[in-house]
Amino acid sequence: MASKTPIGFIGLGNMGNPMAKNLVKHGYPVIAYDVFPEACKEFQDTGAQIVDSPSDVADKADRIITMLPSSLNAIEAYTGANGILKKVKKGSLLIDSSTIDPAVSKELAKAVEKMGAVFMDAPVSGGVGAARSGNLTFMVGGVEQEFDAAKELLSCMGANVIYCGEVGTGQAAKICNNMLLAISMIGTAETMNLGIRLGLDPKLLAKILNMSSGRCWSSDTYNPVPGVMEGVPSANNYQGGFGTTLMAKDLGLAQDSATNTKTPTPLGSLSHQVYRLMCAKGYAQKDFSSVFQFLREEENL
């Protein structure tokens, strides 16, 4: 174990913190940085070494994982005044697990390549719980020959590591999945609400849908109607799960990608608007299945 070379980790937030801890558990020395000193302090207890900037991380580690909240943060961490690229070593492996615009991933990859290093995008699905238990799914884009090296690290933090193709396709796979998820979740909520108002029992309707062509993950595994299933956010007042505000962010990225590629996405676009409205109406922190609650309210007559 002692012979393992150190791993750099930049971004110790809700997701990054438990991910980096899983690297420590697997015996990797971790060199870490976060813009918030408290996040660094909290992490220091693991025995990790905290440094002052992304460039300092790059100075001490040739395999680095970044987990940041937005495209702008990722650009800053890589290409900023004290960014990774200031001190990156040739042959380094840089893996970005942030969920960002695939076009930005491609830009970062170009900049990294110019320095003789390798960039891969590897966004995750599964939330904080999966990050803690090491059960995340990683969708990985980048040069195929480097995939094994990336998988070695990512397997410490996730149960599934999927190769998706060239740089940017990891992001693409993630935002595609989440766009379809949002569409089918809103669709399920609309459908259940309509059926209930037409006199159907919610459990019976879910059962019928799930044995028919309307079946989807949102109807059979994560049903948004309270009382239909146990152990899902709808059974717990929409606490926990995947927040509406995060879904709205991912749908924004999907729309950016659709606009860039001139791809018509009428339902994806409207789903973005629905989650945008929900954020403004008090649903930002609730699970995204709360769209059922958002739609079900009765008109006051």
Place this chain on the structure above:
Amino acid sequence: MASKTPIGFIGLGNMGNPMAKNLVKHGYPVIAYDVFPEACKEFQDTGAQIVDSPSDVADKADRIITMLPSSLNAIEAYTGANGILKKVKKGSLLIDSSTIDPAVSKELAKAVEKMGAVFMDAPVSGGVGAARSGNLTFMVGGVEQEFDAAKELLSCMGANVIYCGEVGTGQAAKICNNMLLAISMIGTAETMNLGIRLGLDPKLLAKILNMSSGRCWSSDTYNPVPGVMEGVPSANNYQGGFGTTLMAKDLGLAQDSATNTKTPTPLGSLSHQVYRLMCAKGYAQKDFSSVFQFLREEENL
């Protein structure tokens, strides 16, 4: 077998013809009527008795099944000048398998009840193939005590007969399923198209979605992208399957029901519009999964 009492059957179209034939196969004498003489003639070869009007059917049979293309046709068949209600016997069982507005089903049920007879709505899912092979699914609404009597007949024509609740809920279940189906099909088509333009291989993307939360019947059983699956309409130039024009009709019924019950259905409503547009752009007779083709066309630059 010879002792079976006759069954009336009104509506011998693409669906009604094979359904009524399955009743004959099960040994039921059938008393049949259709507005088109050719449809009657074709059916006569089965040995069925053809009569001149719905009221004549009601004169000779106290169990009647109707299978008609629209709400207006159903209203005419029941309450028209030569409709069933002119000669219906007390205690008769009238089962309407047409796909129509649940509000119309309720109106018909009231009119039937006034004559001392019983009405149930029992729309089907599964297309012409399932009608021929007797594998339809029936969604049945009406008084629960009569369900067994209905099931005895419907089982001759279908593999699944599901009790949904009071009159109208059979229709409700069907249009709910088809609304969610339309939403998830368009969503799958948008998502696959976006992913492909972002550089993902279609088969790989489908695989990722199907092991993730974007999974739905349209992605894992009836994928709309040519080359992803075999034995589905997308593998056969969108021939066969469930026509766009029929989907547009069902979505229109869903919107009528949503408007009547003041239920917001943003995605269901937009899906209706998408299929409406497709009908006008040459996709009316193609399978409804051809929405992928409709969306994928490249801009001419």
Place this chain on the structure above:
Amino acid sequence: MASKTPIGFIGLGNMGNPMAKNLVKHGYPVIAYDVFPEACKEFQDTGAQIVDSPSDVADKADRIITMLPSSLNAIEAYTGANGILKKVKKGSLLIDSSTIDPAVSKELAKAVEKMGAVFMDAPVSGGVGAARSGNLTFMVGGVEQEFDAAKELLSCMGANVIYCGEVGTGQAAKICNNMLLAISMIGTAETMNLGIRLGLDPKLLAKILNMSSGRCWSSDTYNPVPGVMEGVPSANNYQGGFGTTLMAKDLGLAQDSATNTKTPTPLGSLSHQVYRLMCAKGYAQKDFSSVFQFLREEENL
């Protein structure tokens, strides 16, 4: 004046009451009926004769105006057990000022014609204020030769009486105008909100739009942003004006008509959904320009 023949009036609600009063002011004896006894009582003070049913109105008057809240109410008033058609005289002129589905207007016209009488649809625009001051606009559909007779009566209640074409086109004109109004109002609200968030002064933005191609009635006459104009509902906390719930009703009629005629109306359909949602979120009684308030709320971060 004394020689004027009596006019029947059915429906003495918020709109019908002041309309009928204007007929009285113009010297017409009025024979009136409403399902609510209080409405009748209140109106009796004008000297009008109150009778017990629509058929009694038809018994005493050969020119009748109906002003009812829904298609179902109109059907009942004309074709119900005690409806107008039970006692209508040949050659009578029946004018329906309700806002209902044009397809229902056509059905009523057929039933009226069978009795040898004339039916015209004449829905109004302008609210309670215009009803009181006799400044309504009537959009009239029906046989052109009868238009002058209708105009004579309607001019007592309205400033504009427009002939639109055959039966049903009055309704069509009204729901078309209101659909476009809803679309441009929501569009104006979205645009003003976006501009404000991008740093533009609302008054300046309105001025720029109003001298440009974005100009519309909702931007230049009824701007939905508080502080931009005086004397409009947005300047008075969205009190008064045209209620969201009424707009939602008219948009539902527009969608029924669009579905019946297989007309794609993507924005009209989505506008219906937006007003439907607003009704469920506490905006039902506010002016329809409150969509600006509905959209502007900030996300809680």
Place this chain on the structure above:
Amino acid sequence: MASKTPIGFIGLGNMGNPMAKNLVKHGYPVIAYDVFPEACKEFQDTGAQIVDSPSDVADKADRIITMLPSSLNAIEAYTGANGILKKVKKGSLLIDSSTIDPAVSKELAKAVEKMGAVFMDAPVSGGVGAARSGNLTFMVGGVEQEFDAAKELLSCMGANVIYCGEVGTGQAAKICNNMLLAISMIGTAETMNLGIRLGLDPKLLAKILNMSSGRCWSSDTYNPVPGVMEGVPSANNYQGGFGTTLMAKDLGLAQDSATNTKTPTPLGSLSHQVYRLMCAKGYAQKDFSSVFQFLREEENL
């Protein structure tokens, strides 16, 4: 006239060429550059001096106008390896008339300020015709004290020069106007189409809308229905005017801005999708009012 100091002009395309020619007509010596040598050659006949790069323009002129097709082109022209900023002089006035993301305008302004120069965004409305005749409208964002200096130049090319506020608000005003324009145009097309199918005469319907609350620029000045007005693209098979592909581009910018500011724009978003679809269906080069044609096609039955 001879004493006028030279003006730099970068981007000699369909719009830039006639704009720069108007500067020449007003007696300004012009220093010009375009990436396409043919565009430079064509412009040289005016007597202008052609140079090799944006930085060379900045070397010879301290007032520069840029007119480029996209955000990326603008970024390159200002901050690229041979960009304006390589040789810009302190106190220079740089005016960007491209239509781009307001967030990019703000970034450029910051970079320009660092060099001690002034940046203003000044996108135009009015097409090639207005560019030729000097009748463009400029919407200008930037420091108010510099507005007079900008106006002096822009007045040579446009009839209206409007001050909108801080940097980026010129872009904001333009994309806001065009978003509302797109919404009301599609709304007008839907409404006219629905009315026609319901039996209304198009000219009469337009007249009714234009005297009512549905009135907008698209209905009263640029009606999309052939035969309603003369001298508009709909009277000329949708030739000329403002192309669908340009509208789709502007709506993409509006969506980028809406996503950045978390502004819900349900109709603006759907309008973007409608124009995106039209581009893929053969309408890219037609005037944007051709959405009427796109929607009107009949279903094949």
